[in-house]
Amino acid sequence: MTIHLDDLAEFGWNLFFSTQLDPDDISKAVAVRVMAVHRNALEVAGPDLAQKVPPYFLDENGEPDNATVGDWLLLDPQTLRPYRRLHRKSLFQRRAAGTQNKPQLIAANIDTLFIVTSCNQDFNIARLERYLVMAREADVNPVIIITKADLVDAPQEYVQAASKLQPGLLVEALNARDPKCIDHLAPWCTQGQTIAMIGSSGVGKSTLVNTLSGTQKIPTQDIREDDGKGRHTTSGRTLYRLPGGGWIMDTPGMRELQLTDVKAGIETVFADILELQGQCKFNDCQHEAEPGCAVMAALDKGDLDAERYGRWKKLAAEEAFNTSTQIGRRSRDRNFGKSIKNALKAKRKRDKE
Numbered sequence: 001m002t003i004h005l006d007d008l009a010e011f012g013w014n015l016f017f018s019t020q021l022d023p024d025d026i027s028k029a030v031a032v033r034v035m036a037v038h039r040n041a042l043e044v045a046g047p048d049l050a051q052k053v054p055p056y057f058l059d060e061n062g063e064p065d066n067a068t069v070g071d072w073l074l075l076d077p078q079t080l081r082p083y084r085r086l087h088r089k090s091l092f093q094r095r096a097a098g099t100q101n102k103p104q105l106i107a108a109n110i111d112t113l114f115i116v117t118s119c120n121q122d123f124n125i126a127r128l129e130r131y132l133v134m135a136r137e138a139d140v141n142p143v144i145i146i147t148k149a150d151l152v153d154a155p156q157e158y159v160q161a162a163s164k165l166q167p168g169l170l171v172e173a174l175n176a177r178d179p180k181c182i183d184h185l186a187p188w189c190t191q192g193q194t195i196a197m198i199g200s201s202g203v204g205k206s207t208l209v210n211t212l213s214g215t216q217k218i219p220t221q222d223i224r225e226d227d228g229k230g231r232h233t234t235s236g237r238t239l240y241r242l243p244g245g246g247w248i249m250d251t252p253g254m255r256e257l258q259l260t261d262v263k264a265g266i267e268t269v270f271a272d273i274l275e276l277q278g279q280c281k282f283n284d285c286q287h288e289a290e291p292g293c294a295v296m297a298a299l300d301k302g303d304l305d306a307e308r309y310g311r312w313k314k315l316a317a318e319e320a321f322n323t324s325t326q327i328g329r330r331s332r333d334r335n336f337g338k339s340i341k342n343a344l345k346a347k348r349k350r351d352k353e
């Protein structure tokens with residue numbers, strides 16, 4: 001077998017992956033993309049092949065590895081078993097609440113994250129901010145999608161509230177059941193692009209995939225009338241082909257989301273607060289009563305929104321706590337202020353380079 005790079009483009013392949021192949025791979029391997037995950041198997045597909053492979057395998061060096069939706073695998077042409085996973089352009093992973101286990105791989109090689117919420121009780125600024133932090137951490141471009149715009153009089157109010165989360169943030173309000181929304185989302189749906197979605201159950205993730213792909217093949221279900229919550233209709237994670245050539249991944253609604261190892265994501269979403277921190281007179285300023293505190297000054301002047309500052313404090317503390325318990329070093333908590341400073345210094349240095 002020979003890998004025909006042109007044929008792979010249809011599956012989201014691009015130069016980032018080509019550069020990882022040796023001439024040997026090109027002449028003999030079979031390259032496939034993981035299209036769906038099941039309990040004991042991955043569904044993979046490529047130009048000439050669609051089949052199941054085990055999620056855990058030994059690579060060519062005998063090292064154990066595992067793959068998730070969106071990953072690219074090279075298969076041995078004879079046995080059709082994976083022998084290498086290509087390096088990922090991006091990766092989403094999470095730890096379930098209260099577990100010390102290895103992170104669960106959610107999705108790989110994603111270009112855009114649709115953060116989905118609705119014009120109803122589901123809309124929650126603090127939750128959107130958590131998703132944004134995840135997107136920035138994974139180096140994936142976020143777009144906030146607010147569904148059910150057809151059910152309220154003033155969807156723009158939701159758009160305005162979400163737009164305040166970060167300067168330049170892309171926010172779209174739409175009716176996920178209406179094919180007209182395809183036009184709004186077309187820029188992210190072109191060949192070579194892969195979209196993942198995140199959002200609570202019932203916000204319309206599967207509905208959006210059905211509309212964008214022009215089919216009604218994914219089951220959807222009405223939300224509960226009393227509290228507006230969804231019924232956890234989707235269970236697995238699967239990639240679907242879009243008419244524009246891109247791919248979109250449907251996922252189940254997240255029940256809970258713990259933030260661990262997302263320091264860089266928090267730094268990006270709250271870059272302005274980190275900037276201010278760096279201007280405080282004292283290195284270990286707690287922004288409570290110290291003289292020369294730039295954070296307090298900005299709060300007083302109204303340059304920094306007090307609620308946003310409160311959310312940052314909560315997120316930063318949570319991430320520090322989770323990350324330190326995860327690696328068993330509680331002492332890290334006390335050093336958190338310092339580590340933020342160091343992170344800021346490192347970021348400045350990176351920006352200068």
Ligand SMILES: Nc1nc2c(ncn2[C@@H]2O[C@H](COP(=O)(O)OP(=O)(O)OP(=O)(O)O)[C@@H](O)[C@H]2O)c(=O)[nH]1
Binds near residue numbers: 147174203219235252
């Ligand atoms: N009016 C209206 N209804 C919508 C819209 N988007 C989704 N719905 C409805 O909301 C309900 C839930 O939609 P789903 O697509 O099943 O939600 P989901 O996000 O996939 O939910 P899970 O699979 O449980 O995570 C369905 O009855 C949809 O028809 C919208 O923009 N407008």
Ligand SMILES: [Mg+2]
Binds near residue numbers: 207219250
């Ligand atoms: Mg669904």
Ligand SMILES: [Zn+2]
Binds near residue numbers: 287288290296
């Ligand atoms: Zn301060």
